[in-house]
Amino acid sequence: MLGEKWKLLVIIELGKRDWMRFGELQHALSGINQKVLTSALRGLERDGIVKRVAYAELPPRVEYALTERGLGALDVVRALHSWAELSGL
Numbered sequence: 001m002l003g004e005k006w007k008l009l010v011i012i013e014l015g016k017r018d019w020m021r022f023g024e025l026q027h028a029l030s031g032i033n034q035k036v037l038t039s040a041l042r043g044l045e046r047d048g049i050v051k052r053v054a055y056a057e058l059p060p061r062v063e064y065a066l067t068e069r070g071l072g073a074l075d076v077v078r079a080l081h082s083w084a085e086l087s088g089l
Helices: 005-014 022-028 034-046 068-087
Strands: 048-057 061-066
Touching: 005 022, 005 034, 005 048, 005 068, 022 034, 022 061, 034 048, 034 061, 061 068
Parallel strands: none
Antiparallel strands: 048 061
């Protein structure tokens, strides 16, 4: 469920703010392309880690946030991220 690098990084970024738009996430995750980010967000949403809210505006606005399940995983994901950075991975 969380085995992909980008999914872990998406969770870390979403943990920094209440809500983020797709473009904000893509900017924060330098190096990720649109297709990979879309796939990661869809997988996380399917697994109940991320929630997606679409607003009926012009232009359309979509925001992402961690669910309760995602917030519960945040400390573990942050610890893995810190360990990876300290290990030079």
